[in-house]
Amino acid sequence: MKLEKELNDMVTACAQCFYCRVCPAFQTLKWESVSPRGRVYMLKGLLKKKIKLEPQLVEDFYKCTTCGACEEQCQTALKLVELWEAARHEFVKEGLAPLAVHKKLRELAQKTDNPYGEPKEKREEWIKGYKYEDKAEIMYFAGCTGSFRAVELAKNTVDLFNKAGLKFAYAGKDEYCCGSPFLRTGQRDLAYELFKKNYNEWKKRGVKTIVSSCAGCYRTILIDYPKIAKELGLEWNFEVMHTSQLVNKLIKEGKITPQKLTAKVTYHDPCHLGRHTKVYEEPREVIKAIGAELVEMERNRGESFCCGSGGGVKSQFKDLAGAIGKNRIEEAKETGAEYLISCCPFCKYHLKQMAEEQGIPIKVVDLVEVVNNLAVKGEYKGNDIRCA
Amino acid sequence: MAEEVKEIPKSEWALQRYLYTRDISSAPVINLLLKQVDVIYQPRDEKEVIEVLRIAEKEGATVVPRGAGTSGYGGVLPPKDIALFRLSKRKTIMIDFTRMDNFEIDEEKQIVACSPGAVWWDIEKELNKKDLTLRVYPTSAPSSTVAGWIAQNGYGVGSLKYGGIADNVEKIRVVDFNGVREIEGKDLKYYVGMEGITGLITKAWVKVKEMEDMKYYGFHVSAKEANKIVFAGEHYAGLFLDAGYVKLKNEAFGTEMPEKDVLMIATTEKLDGDESLGEEIWEKRFYPMRVRRLGPGLVAAENVLPAESIPAYLNRLNKMIKKPHGSEIWYSKGKKGAVLTFIPSDERKFIGYTMTWLNSIRALKTAKRMRGVPYSTGFYLSSEAKLLLGSDYAELREFKRQVDPKNQLNPGKVFPTGALPLAMRIAQKVIP
Numbered sequence: 139m140k141l142e143k144e145l146n147d148m149v150t151a152c153a154q155c156f157y158c159r160v161c162p163a164f165q166t167l168k169w170e171s172v173s174p175r176g177r178v179y180m181l182k183g184l185l186k187k188k189i190k191l192e193p194q195l196v197e198d199f200y201k202c203t204t205c206g207a208c209e210e211q212c213q214t215a216l217k218l219v220e221l222w223e224a225a226r227h228e229f230v231k232e233g234l235a236p237l238a239v240h241k242k243l244r245e246l247a248q249k250t251d252n253p254y255g256e257p258k259e260k261r262e263e264w265i266k267g268y269k270y271e272d273k274a275e276i277m278y279f280a281g282c283t284g285s286f287r288a289v290e291l292a293k294n295t296v297d298l299f300n301k302a303g304l305k306f307a308y309a310g311k312d313e314y315c316c317g318s319p320f321l322r323t324g325q326r327d328l329a330y331e332l333f334k335k336n337y338n339e340w341k342k343r344g345v346k347t348i349v350s351s352c353a354g355c356y357r358t359i360l361i362d363y364p365k366i367a368k369e370l371g372l373e374w375n376f377e378v379m380h381t382s383q384l385v386n387k388l389i390k391e392g393k394i395t396p397q398k399l400t401a402k403v404t405y406h407d408p409c410h411l412g413r414h415t416k417v418y419e420e421p422r423e424v425i426k427a428i429g430a431e432l433v434e435m436e437r438n439r440g441e442s443f444c445c446g447s448g449g450g451v452k453s454q455f456k457d458l459a460g461a462i463g464k465n466r467i468e469e470a471k472e473t474g475a476e477y478l479i480s481c482c483p484f485c486k487y488h489l490k491q492m493a494e495e496q497g498i499p500i501k502v503v504d505l506v507e508v509v510n511n512l513a514v515k516g517e518y519k520g521n522d523i524r525c526a
Numbered sequence: 527m528a529e530e531v532k533e534i535p536k537s538e539w540a541l542q543r544y545l546y547t548r549d550i551s552s553a554p555v556i557n558l559l560l561k562q563v564d565v566i567y568q569p570r571d572e573k574e575v576i577e578v579l580r581i582a583e584k585e586g587a588t589v590v591p592r593g594a595g596t597s598g599y600g601g602v603l604p605p606k607d608i609a610l611f612r613l614s615k616r617k618t619i620m621i622d623f624t625r626m627d628n629f630e631i632d633e634e635k636q637i638v639a640c641s642p643g644a645v646w647w648d649i650e651k652e653l654n655k656k657d658l659t660l661r662v663y664p665t666s667a668p669s670s671t672v673a674g675w676i677a678q679n680g681y682g683v684g685s686l687k688y689g690g691i692a693d694n695v696e697k698i699r700v701v702d703f704n705g706v707r708e709i710e711g712k713d714l715k716y717y718v719g720m721e722g723i724t725g726l727i728t729k730a731w732v733k734v735k736e737m738e739d740m741k742y743y744g745f746h747v748s749a750k751e752a753n754k755i756v757f758a759g760e761h762y763a764g765l766f767l768d769a770g771y772v773k774l775k776n777e778a779f780g781t782e783m784p785e786k787d788v789l790m791i792a793t794t795e796k797l798d799g800d801e802s803l804g805e806e807i808w809e810k811r812f813y814p815m816r817v818r819r820l821g822p823g824l825v826a827a828e829n830v831l832p833a834e835s836i837p838a839y840l841n842r843l844n845k846m847i848k849k850p851h852g853s854e855i856w857y858s859k860g861k862k863g864a865v866l867t868f869i870p871s872d873e874r875k876f877i878g879y880t881m882t883w884l885n886s887i888r889a890l891k892t893a894k895r896m897r898g899v900p901y902s903t904g905f906y907l908s909s910e911a912k913l914l915l916g917s918d919y920a921e922l923r924e925f926k927r928q929v930d931p932k933n934q935l936n937p938g939k940v941f942p943t944g945a946l947p948l949a950m951r952i953a954q955k956v957i958p
């Protein structure tokens with residue numbers, strides 16, 4: 139196995155100090171082979187040919203949500219998520235990955251441009267009844283989960299945009315998966331294909347700003363896309379926003395004036411929005427703007443604990459995702475909050491499921507849903523979030 | 527990956543064994559004297575620890591206890607039997623205390639009762655909620671464990687006022703092949719700093735204190751001047767960084783601290799120092815090894831010296847070590863300082879790295895000439911046990927023979943056995 143110089147240097151620089159023990163996978167499974175330190179040592183062993191690449195090693199390597207908690211604590215400031223993704227890509231090249239479910243997602247996306255395997259025509263069904271443009275400077279990117287699974291999130295987002303009088307475009311059937319599931323699982327080639335399709339569409343429609351309500355899409359378009367564009371020799375001059383940032387802006391500009399939410403809420407930082415892209419304060423500012431009482435969980439912002447569903451973990455390792463999610467939902471419960479607000483459809487769906495399984499009566503909702511509901515009904519009292 | 531036998535989580539998977547046979551050191555050549563552990567157990571309570579010892583007894587296996595594996599003297603590494611002059615190869619069981627990580631705070635007595643795998647900074651966070659704080663902790667506190675530090679007899683943050691961990695443990699519980707014992711007072715010496723060779727720590731009662739309003743001050747002074755400030759008054763902690771280390775740190779952190787010798791004092795007293803400089807150094811106290819990035823890789827030497835010898839020791843190192851290097855010193859009670867010297871070196875370049883590594887032996891020789899001792903024995907420096915244990919040496923060795931006659935508990939550690947101690951002694955003679 140080979141790694142490019144910068145990554146090889148990283149592997150060598152690891153101090154083996156184990157500050158990365160905060161890893162949700164290690165905290166759950168307790169073995170070195172699923173810890174960041176163990177992964178780096180594995181890579182070191184592979185590079186030095188002291189150990190062989192084997193299926194079980196690869197499987198444990200994938201028990202990582204790419205949450206970035208390890209990176210945040212790292213003694214030697216290693217870019218660990220980049221390292222994990224590069225290693226996974228190498229495993230794919232060696233023929234030991236993708237894992238079964240990730241491979242299936244690839245096959246579906248190759249046929250339908252979304253990892254759910256839903257027919258392309260269905261992608262734009264959710265937007266019926268809302269006002270949008272074919273071409274505009276702002277493009278709303280609903281993402282596959284918003285389009286096929288968490289449609290309430292997409293609907294609430296555009297509903298809110300309509301109320302704010304925001305002119306935005308939506309690509310409908312011509313929106314494609316951002317490629318995040320494939321970048322995270324080492325299947326880079328497919329992500330590049332999807333990038334090209336989205337990029338061409340945005341260029342065609344004169345887009346300047348891309349807005350996403352999914353933390354995963356946002357991270358991919360903000361961080362991965364410019365790198366891919368550079369590799370492919372394409373210019374990249376798009377501004378990328380997460381809806382929480384746009385909503386915060388709209389509230390500040392007085393374009394949305396939501397009613398007050400008289401409730402205690404806690405906020406879960408999605409890994410891809412928080413640690414990966416450092417959007418910590420805007421969602422909190424929105425929560426404060428709606429007058430809710432924000433009680434932080436013990437681990438918040440850079441130290442936030444993953445929900446457990448990212449990096450292909452929920453699709454491939456359900457039990458692990460469940461155990462991590464339960465840990466987080468317990469922490470949310472400790473705050474005594476009535477609402478658990480997040481800014482990512484994966485976090486919301488997973489944490490909601492965990493709350494139900496644990497019999498914890500906390501209401502798990504997306505920030506945009508809350509704001510949109512408050513903007514609809516003046517009399518909102520915090521117990522009837524329409525799409526929750 | 528991990529199979530459950532008799533309910534105790536364990537793993538015999540080759541990759542897992544590879545991953546557990548390591549610590550933070552990367553000693554060239556000496557690695558040839560090490561073997562891999564055969565199985566790793568992760569007991570969840572004391573009963574399970576006893577059960578694993580029973581298995582070890584039955585199988586005639588050796589037992590290596592492990593906390594977070596953040597020590598750097600080979601204490602958690604199993605030496606090859608050949609190095610122990612044994613003909614029959616014994617199986618090696620590693621006991622990883624990761625799952626025994628709970629602790630209980632007694633606010634009134636200001637004591638925390640800790641399971642062996644409890645992590646220092648997890649404890650500190652809970653203490654802070656009750657307006658309490660640790661008296662002493664290692665700068666590896668975000669990951670290192672209570673029993674690991676006790677078994678190392680470490681010094682660290684707070685040692686200037688409160689001494690080493692030995693001075694801050696009220697009582698411990700240990701298990702060996704004969705059962706369970708509770709140890710306190712003078713008898714603690716049979717276990718503290720003994721790296722598990724006389725018994726496995728299953729619980730420790732650690733003294734804590736009330737939170738105080740601490741201030742951090744920076745002073746641009748030489749090591750000689752630093753001694754005067756550090757030991758004048760009842761300060762909580764003192765850390766000196768020499769100019770060479772500040773330079774390396776700046777490079778590794780991308781900061782712009784003035785590249786001069788600097789002292790940080792953490793104290794409740796009001797001092798005439800630079801607070802923002804003091805705070806900057808304090809905030810980064812857990813990251814002494816960021817400079818590893820520069821090698822990539824690092825050769826380190828750690829020796830404890832009387833404070834008055836430190837300025838001359840640093841001078842000597844500066845003349846001796848040709849590559850960019852630097853030292854940090856944590857001071858402790860009794861007018862001593864633990865001097866940690868870092869030399870970034872590319873670990874992948876065998877000859878260059880090995881040559882750089884010889885500097886740690888040179889540093890030890892120099893320290894010993896100045897009434898210094900190595901920080902620990904572990905596996906690598908068991909040749910120095912007499913020096914480190916002093917007048918207790920014979921008594922402790924006899925105690926080890928009594929409690930572990932078949933030398934199954936962490937063999938090859940603390941006391942010199944096998945070829946390595948001899949090789950180390952020769953190395954100290956021949957390396958100029």
Ligand SMILES: Cc1cc2nc3c(=O)[nH]c(=O)nc-3n(C[C@H](O)[C@H](O)[C@H](O)COP(=O)(O)OP(=O)(O)OC[C@H]3O[C@@H](n4cnc5c(N)ncnc54)[C@H](O)[C@@H]3O)c2cc1C
Binds near residue numbers: 665814
């Ligand atoms: C960034 C960094 C900073 C550091 N700073 C300091 C510092 O300030 N001061 C300092 O003293 N050290 C320091 N160290 C070294 C190391 O972290 C400490 O010695 C630490 O206490 C080791 O704890 P551990 O849990 O990692 O133990 P391990 O490394 O796992 O074990 C240490 C020794 O204890 C034995 N042991 C472990 N558990 C038990 C048990 N239950 N019963 C009996 N024996 C046991 C092991 O066999 C081994 O011999 C630092 C290391 C790093 C990486």
Ligand code: SF4
Binds near residue numbers: 204207209218
């Ligand atoms: S990214 Fe998250 S899950 Fe992956 S190794 Fe780091 S801390 Fe663990």
Ligand code: SF4
Binds near residue numbers: 178
């Ligand atoms: S925190 Fe960073 S340097 Fe320390 S073990 Fe983990 S990856 Fe290595």
